[in-house]
Amino acid sequence: MAPGMDRERLLEAIALTRAEYQLIVQRLGRHPNEVELGMFGALWSEHCGYKHSKVLLRRLPSQAPWVAVGRGEENAGVVRVGQGWCAALKVESHNHPSAIEPYQGAATGVGGIVRDILAMGARPLAILDSLRFGPLSHPRNRYLFAGVVGGIGGYGNCLGIPTVGGELYFEEAYSHNPLVNALCMGILPEERLVRARAQGEGNTLMLVGAGTGRDGIHGASGLASRTDPTGRFEELRPAVQVGDPFLEKLLVEACLDLAWNHPQWMVGIQDLGAAGLTAACVEAAARGGAGVEVDIARVPRREEGMTPYEVMLSESQERMLIIVRQGYEEQVGRLFQRWEIPWAIIGKVTGDGLIRVKDGPYEVACLPISILTDPPIYEGAGDMPPEVAAARAMDMASLPSPEDPAATLLALLASPNICSRRWVYQQYDQSVLNNTVVEAGADAAVLRIKGTPLALAIATDGNGRYCYLDPQVGGAMAVAEAARNVICLGARPLAITDGLNFGSPERPHVYWHMEGVIDGMAQACRALGIPVVSGNVSLYNETGGQAVYPTPVVGLMGLIEDVYRIPRPGSAKPGDEVYLLGPGPALPPQSLGGSELLAVMGLAPRGRPQLDLQLEDRVQKAALAAMKEGIVRTAHDCSEGGLAVALAELCLREGLGLEAPPLDLGPYPHASLFGEAPSRILLVTPPGAGDKLKALAQACGAPITYLGRLGGSALRLGPIALPLGSMAQAYEGAIERALQAPR
Amino acid sequence: MRFAVIVFPGTWSDYDCHYVLTSILGQEADLVWHRQTDLAGYDCVVLPGGFSYGDYLRPGAIARFSPVMEAVVKHAQAGRPVIGICNGFQILCEAGLLPGALLRNEHLQYRCQWVHLRVEVCHNPFTVACSPGQVLRMPISHGEGRYYADPETLDSLKREGRIVFRYCDPKGEVTRQANPNGSLENIAGIVNREGNVLGMMPHPERACEALLGGEDGLFIWRSLLRWAGSC
Incomplete structure (x- = not known):
């Protein structure tokens, strides 16, 4: 630990408990330094580590013969849709940032989910947004609503990806704590599927896109993994990232140029999202079963005087990590240059299973990947809230x-x-890319796949009120209704991505809802034969001690065999x-x-x-x-x-x-x-x-x-x-x- | 016919224009990166929609300095057709190839919806396949599409028959309600004095297949083909 550093304050900033700190010390056999502790804070956060939800998520079926990449394997789920095409699908929440700064919170939510799809080598085809706010009679809710809608449009419109659907509910339970879940769907030729794996000792880590700044530090740990961020607006605002959709547009084109036209030049693409460079390097290394060495002195900055801690934990947007095949650095660099995107070689894949972070000649962190990616798993105990029992019992x-x-x-x-x-x-913009078959406002959106008679229908659904009264039935109904929505356009349900939004899992009443919703969804998925291929969990959605309604967002994609006959x-x-x-x-x-x-x-x-x-x-x-x-x-x-x-x-x-x-x-x-x-x-x-x-x-x-x-x-x-x-x-x-x- | 579809950083209707020209109309078309300085060999230049340079500073304000723009000006001065759609229209105004400017929509919101356009004149390469007064239906998608010009310019546009499209209702009536962005006199598209440079806010390339909701955009592309055939 750095001398003079206040460990208690840092633990509070990254939202780790003292017991978790002790566990880190025990597993490492030493105290972590400040940078290392920050990295633990990010990867052992609920947002990245799924500490309180992993046990429940295992109950969701994620396999089917048409699934190419299942839940939790990669940045997004991928299914085969026929005629050599695959579709990638993922939803992600940006609730806490949107509660604090609605325009940027929602905008960067869109940016993040698009990069998740891009990391699979898929061309993003459509965006959907599932939104929940408090009643518009309250001025702050109007501000949040207008800001979120503005941010989604501002980012998505500039990107040239159509926003084709979603949901919108207003309930007192979401007052001051809006839910902003962004979903992206993309398509790719089956043989162009990219894995975000850092493998092959000696391969090169290349960071492309935006410079790294001080925005978004502690986004994953401090912001997304604790309750009541709205009570601390001013203090937490720097934890919200600021988006540049123009740069993201260039990143999309450049990464697809690489993935579709020059796949032999690289071994993987990884998005930098929550927990920034730390999570990107560690997750890619974990998937590849390798280690990584990073020199942060080589990371392009947009601010001066940043510490190693800040560089490793910055959540600056519009960055991707390319794992370049050794010997192709020049070609890949030229490709990004051609798209006018800054790039830098920042490290390499190693074989020792460690992440070594250097700042020029100095080593500032060295941790085993296996420990970073193995946070403690908590199994909660649920208890039905008495007010739910009372509401149910009413005649x-x-x-x-x-x-x-x-x-x-x-x-x-x-x-x-x-x-x-x-x-x-x-x-x-609902129609850019010339694939949007039905106008917005239909039961589901329909996107055709050019050059084929195939199309994908997509809808989101989730009724928090039903889930509040009966989480099992509410969870199952979200799946059932999303399926009915795509069926209304003639599509056969194919795959689900789920955004699960709850309050603090450490409270038995919330955990009871969470467990029920997931069980209900699992039952419906089994009954209807639909796998969950990707998803996101957002916990600690509480304001003033009051949790939001338990709200699953089921994003469901269906396949249309002949789009001319729907x-x-x-x-x-x-x-x-x-x-x-x-x-x-x-x-x-x-x-x-x-x-x-x-x-x-x-x-x-x-x-x-x-x-x-x-x-x-x-x-x-x-x-x-x-x-x-x-x-x-x-x-x-x-x-x-x-x-x-x-x-x-x-x-x-x-x-x-x-x-x-x-x-x-x-x-x-x-x-x-x-x-x-x-x-x-x-x-x-x-x-x-x-x-x-x-x-x-x-x-x-x-x-x-x-x-x-x-x-x-x-x-x-x-x-x-x-x-x-x-x-x-x-x-x-x-x-x-x-x-x-x-x- | 051979089309150059210009791609600036941030352009996004390039694929749509290219797809329609090649896959639907069977023409030759290239995506031309903005650093290219030579457009010889192209019959028609398309400046597609999008957010060139993120629309930072002002839509089209940075793109007009792109290397390719000199060649676009040369192409226009040679009397060959140039069509600017949405952001392309904004760039043409910023570059001085068309008069006036496109301001923030009157209601201050981005607007994406299907609109109706009345074809005002048909003696140019872009509407020769239409009949005067014909109503076309296609989408708009922009935040800065409110056409503005000073009174003298507006007067000359009218006098010289250079207002090509006006926003109208489904019956062809030019009404305030049919104006989606507050454009002066419901102007949706204009040509230069010579008639070979068109700027329009609506997206004809998004209205070329019944599957996607309409085919009226084909009138504009087919006009270009007919004009080229008759030259």
């Missing part, structure tokens, strides 16, 4: 039913959790028939558990959502079978706001009204209209195809009900009769109205 049958169902539908359509997201997505939004014609595939229309009052209707009525979340995974599987199979037959003109998932909202959205999207014959809505019509029973999809068929559709559904064992005929300019459903115009007025512009409401 749903005695809820007052809304007096005017039509007014209730309008209120739901104008709810910030349901209304049109146009205000957000029109600020994002059920397209906007393709319905007057006279087409609308069917409800799945349970209903009459629903029990329990279907209102955790529903948006309760929120619109001003009631706290209550009840318990339900899901039958076998039924879900049958419904999904039936929908895909009908689409394969070519009898589905278009489809829409039935989720928040229930059947009435789903039908209203369908009518608005297709520009057609609906004439529904008298329907049996059962003894609880408000539950039937607004209940959120899962496993339901609206299918639109051309006239005359109904019998075939019904036979197909029955053969799959999925319930099906005829709802009515599209036409006219009003939605008529049971007690509801509303012109499209008034529904559109409620649905469109609701976010603008919330932002402009008097403060």
